[in-house]
Amino acid sequence: MKKLQLFTSGIALCCASMALANDDLMTQMDDPKxxxxxxxxxxxxxxxxxxxxxxxxxGDLQVAWTFSTGVLRGHxxxxxxxxxxxxxxxxxxxxxxxxxxxxxxxxxxxxxPKQDPNVIPVMCCDTVNRGVAYADGKIILHQADxxxxxxxxxxGEVEWEAVNGDPSIGETNTATVLPVKDKVIVGISGGxxxxxxxxxxxxxxxxxxxxxxxxxxxxxxxxxxxxxxxxLGKPVGENSSLNSWxxxxxxxxxxxxxxxxxxxxxxxxxxxxxxNPSTWNPAQRPGDNRxxxxxxxxxxxxxMAKWFYQMTPHDEWDYDGVNENxxxxxxxxxEMRKLLxxxxxxxxAYTMDRVSGELLVAEKFDPVVNWTTGVDMDPDxxxxxxxxxxxxxxxxxxxxxxxxxxxCPAALGTKDQQPASYSPRTQTFYVPTNHxxxxxxxxRVSYTAGQPYVGxxxxxxxxxxxxxxxxxxxxxxxxxxxxxxxxxEQFSVWxxxxxxAGDVVxxxxxxxxxxxxxxxxGExLYQFKTPSGIIGNVMTYESDGKQYIAVLSGVGxxxxxxxxxxxxxxxxxxxxxxxxxxxxxxxALGGQLTVFALPD
Amino acid sequence: MRPAIFSxxxxxxxxTLASGAGAANWSDQKVDPSAEQPEVPVAYxxxxxxxxEDDIPTYNIAEDGTVDWMTFSGFRRYxxxxxxxxxxxxxxxxxxxxxxxxxxxxxxxxxxxxxxNGRGDGNSIMPHFGDNPNVMCYLDDIYVYLKARGMEAxxxxxxxxxxxxSDMIAEAENACMG
Numbered sequence: 001m002k003k004l005q006l007f008t009s010g011i012a013l014c015c016a017s018m019a020l021a022n023d024d025l026m027t028q029m030d031d032p033k034x035x036x037x038x039x040x041x042x043x044x045x046x047x048x049x050x051x052x053x054x055x056x057x058x059g060d061l062q063v064a065w066t067f068s069t070g071v072l073r074g075h076x077x078x079x080x081x082x083x084x085x086x087x088x089x090x091x092x093x094x095x096x097x098x099x100x101x102x103x104x105x106x107x108x109x110x111x112x113p114k115q116d117p118n119v120i121p122v123m124c125c126d127t128v129n130r131g132v133a134y135a136d137g138k139i140i141l142h143q144a145d146x147x148x149x150x151x152x153x154x155x156g157e158v159e160w161e162a163v164n165g166d167p168s169i170g171e172t173n174t175a176t177v178l179p180v181k182d183k184v185i186v187g188i189s190g191g192x193x194x195x196x197x198x199x200x201x202x203x204x205x206x207x208x209x210x211x212x213x214x215x216x217x218x219x220x221x222x223x224x225x226x227x228x229x230x231x232l233g234k235p236v237g238e239n240s241s242l243n244s245w246x247x248x249x250x251x252x253x254x255x256x257x258x259x260x261x262x263x264x265x266x267x268x269x270x271x272x273x274x275x276n277p278s279t280w281n282p283a284q285r286p287g288d289n290r291x292x293x294x295x296x297x298x299x300x301x302x303x304m305a306k307w308f309y310q311m312t313p314h315d316e317w318d319y320d321g322v323n324e325n326x327x328x329x330x331x332x333x334x335e336m337r338k339l340l341x342x343x344x345x346x347x348x349a350y351t352m353d354r355v356s357g358e359l360l361v362a363e364k365f366d367p368v369v370n371w372t373t374g375v376d377m378d379p380d381x382x383x384x385x386x387x388x389x390x391x392x393x394x395x396x397x398x399x400x401x402x403x404x405x406x407x408c409p410a411a412l413g414t415k416d417q418q419p420a421s422y423s424p425r426t427q428t429f430y431v432p433t434n435h436x437x438x439x440x441x442x443x444r445v446s447y448t449a450g451q452p453y454v455g456x457x458x459x460x461x462x463x464x465x466x467x468x469x470x471x472x473x474x475x476x477x478x479x480x481x482x483x484x485x486x487x488x489e490q491f492s493v494w495x496x497x498x499x500x501a502g503d504v505v506x507x508x509x510x511x512x513x514x515x516x517x518x519x520x521x522g523e524x525l526y527q528f529k530t531p532s533g534i535i536g537n538v539m540t541y542e543s544d545g546k547q548y549i550a551v552l553s554g555v556g557x558x559x560x561x562x563x564x565x566x567x568x569x570x571x572x573x574x575x576x577x578x579x580x581x582x583x584x585x586x587x588a589l590g591g592q593l594t595v596f597a598l599p600d
Numbered sequence: 601m602r603p604a605i606f607s608x609x610x611x612x613x614x615x616t617l618a619s620g621a622g623a624a625n626w627s628d629q630k631v632d633p634s635a636e637q638p639e640v641p642v643a644y645x646x647x648x649x650x651x652x653e654d655d656i657p658t659y660n661i662a663e664d665g666t667v668d669w670m671t672f673s674g675f676r677r678y679x680x681x682x683x684x685x686x687x688x689x690x691x692x693x694x695x696x697x698x699x700x701x702x703x704x705x706x707x708x709x710x711x712x713x714x715x716x717n718g719r720g721d722g723n724s725i726m727p728h729f730g731d732n733p734n735v736m737c738y739l740d741d742i743y744v745y746l747k748a749r750g751m752e753a754x755x756x757x758x759x760x761x762x763x764x765x766s767d768m769i770a771e772a773e774n775a776c777m778g
Contacts, residue, residue: 073695117720121727125684126695192684280680403758439758441676446777451732457679459688459757560694561687589694 025135025179026265028082033542035081038131038176039419040498040539042263043327046421047499048540052547053598054502058516058525061596064548067105069591071095074535074556076417077131077176078496079593080139081541082153087134088593091556092120092127092144098156101543105595109156111141119145119167122193122450126556128174128535130260130417135179135204142186146173148202150184160207164188164200169449171195178261180270180300183210187257191275191320194252194453197292199272201303211303215255215274215291216241222291222305223298229305230357232385236308244288252447253285254278255292259322259417264338267355269297269306271327271340275320280411281442281455282396288313293321295342295350297357307357312346313386316395317371317440318411318456319346324419327354330427332479341478343420343431345413348375348387351478359385363481365415365474366433368408368463395440395456403441403457410438410460412558416494419537420476423499426519428484429476430505432493435463436470473497473507473515475522485522491583494559495551496537508534508551510559511586514596532590533583535559546597554591555583629697631704633751639708640751648766649740656708657740659748665761667754669769672762674745675754677738681729689756690749695724700749711743737776 028036032049040046053061069075073091080087085108086099093115098108120127123144133140138150138159146165149158164186165171170193178185183201191197197215202208213223219239226238245253255274263270274296277289293312298305312319326341340354347369351361362375371394372387391397393407412434420431438460445455462470471489476482495508503519510533516526533555540549560583642660643653648669650660660668678690687693690700703711715735718728729735735742748754 117722117725118727120725121685121718126693443676443680444777445680445734448732448734451729452681452684452734454680454684454734457676459679556694561684 023181024137028134034083035079035539035541036134037080038077038133038537039260039262039324040421042180042265044260044262044324044419045326045328045424045499046419046497046537047423049501050540050542050547051501052542053500053504053549055504055518055525057598058502058504060598061516061526061528061549062599063528064595064597065104066595067099067593069095069097069552069554069593071554071591072589073554073591074126074128074560075552075554075591076128076174076535076537076557078537078539078552079550080132080134081539081543082134084543085153087132087139087153088552089129089132089141090591091129091554092123094129094141094143096132096139096141096151096156098139098153111151111156113141113143113147113149115143115145115147116167119172122167122170123172123174123189125558126560128557130174130176133177133179133184135184138204140177140179140184142173142175142177144172144174146171146188148177148184148186148207150204150207162202162207162209165190165195169193169195170451173258175258175260178263178270179204180263183300185261185270187259187261187272189256189258191254191256191278192452192454193450194254194278194447195256196251196253197256197274199257199298199303213298213303213305215257215294216245216250216253216289218242223303224305230307231309232359233356233379241290244290246286249285252278252453253289253292255294257322260324260419262325262327263300264327264354267338268300269354270300271295271297271325271354273321273323273325273342275322276315276318279445279453279455280318281400281444282314282316283400283442284444284455289315293319295321295325295340295352297354309350309352309357309359309385311344311348311350311387314396316389317346317407319344319413321345323413323415323417325354326420326422326429328422328424328478330479332360339478341422341429343415343429343433343476345409345416346372346387347409347414348372349476349478349481351481361478361481365431365476365483366409366435366472368435368437368466369414370406370408395442401441401443403439405439406437406464407440408437408463409434410436411440411458412436412460412492416558418494418535419496421497421499421505423503423505423519425501425503428519429478430497430499430507430519431474431476432495432497432507433472433474434470434492435466435472436460436492437463473517487517487522487524492559494535494557498538498540498549500540506538506549508536508538508553510534510555510583512553512555514538514549514551514594528596530594531592533559533587549596550593552593555587555589559583629701629705631701631750633753637704637751639704640747647768648763649769650744657744659744659753661748661753665759667748667759667762668744669763669765670741671745671748671754672759673738673765674741674743675759677734678742678745681732681735682742690746691756700746703743703746704750708743712739715739733777737773
């Protein structure tokens, strides 16, 4: 019965999409032989119907071919495949290659934008880029300097360029874009520079700006309708953001939008999350700091907000709410629901109704999470939907210039941007996670445009009294809110997962391993050590009748900062210093694509 | 007073320093703590700050591990402003050098010059912090902390014991931060 319902909802989706004219990308995404968008599909499931590689034969996987990107910084995101062409991007300077899959990856064209290197130092945490997008015969690149460029997918010629932000005040970009209908939707980075976040829609054909929705500020600039936009079922009311800030702090208030986008074409809604409020010192910004740390559902055409949900009101730990929102249609209590599941930096996994914004499940997806006892799920309660903060771990209650110790998770979150995947076959989410805790001491800072605006010192270390490693790869049941199984990893798992119809789940590790595990049991079936640590996302495609698995290696990003020299636990005393694994003992810089297949 | 003058002098020299040694990634230009390091030994103390005989700010670690206030303050400021590139405890990252060693190898004036003015080396860029009070008002703090790290005079992590903040340091901080 369950299967039948899933099947029919699949049909509904396919027909709704056909009704939209000119939607080349929808057609491309429906073809499992391709990987037409970074997130796998609009639902962000990162699931492929390809099933040549199975749990039985994945142990025979071999490297088919490799490609060096020529850049030695953190490689996030992954390649796209459209037809017989693969599109590979790099970190700054954001080179894009079009590779001919029929000729072992021969370079068809290469595009290297001219960017001012002064954008590099205003990028927090390495010069990563999470990949290009495809739509309507164009490859769309959102550069580090916030230039959005549309390239002719066949020739690499520039069709249009749009400038989304100003690096001189710390506005940069690391994210991919969402091409949807006749628009390209883009975000912005710079929460550590006091940037005021926003999401902007550009016309896919001309690059003209269509709408812009700020994360914080006046209602009209946020594209909020005080009566119609809801938070947990109730209208947000007038000036819902401004009322939650003191003075003009919102103008440098963060809420940047550097995560992933998803879309529900039936509902005409797009979903994304907003980042941390600026600064990291909570005492400098009293109030709930709405709508930072918020999942937002907006109308694709107009940008008007349908609903918000703020996961971490008045952040005290840098738990950016930017992680991906994964859309699924599943049965709850005998009823099919349109769900949105997200694994937040704050260590809670949320299952929501994506149409209404109703909160259904909120549970810890790592048992060490300790800053909260959980979310108030009583709709009649005054604190409905709010996490209950544990005083001991509240950096606000402990105050400025006080070092709050033993907070789990650390600022990098139980999960950062590295996307999870979902298999409709197992109805299970596969989640790359961090298992790291921290000490956090906020203090007063002053704002200078274009300069870091942080205001806290923190030290991070592996979760105490656990397996000693800094990561886990987990399987999650989003209806029950439970971990099904968990694989301990020595380092944070900073690679996006891939689930396939062969009932295999793939992910990469910071040591550089590509791993394949059984989708049901988590049993490891295969591993191969690539030349550098993996912070990229695993993808799959079919070419000439054969299934391939591909992933970028190239250690860096946040992971490359914290883990390069290893972490220490100052609470362990001198004896333990240096006792934890140092990533630089395992891997060196790299920039390589590795492509795997079964032997002929 | 002295440190302010030094900063000014360093800033005027800094242009010539920009073409100096490249900032290697994930580098490990080792420091030998047993070798003679003229910019390390304390010659005198003034209002809770410690200086070498050449009037260069330095750290002071008591036998029981108590660090001077500037070293502690440098730990705090470093882990707010610098560690997102240079890694925890000055240990470097995949793309920015181990500054704990740079603090020894470069010397005070070069170090200050690069922080004030920044420098570039291909795709490896050190930003300029000259107009950032969160860095400039704590530049000597960060410098002595990293020097202490480079000499392994303080272990990784948060210094457990520290001297109190002197009135003179507090006054200077307030004046600088405004």
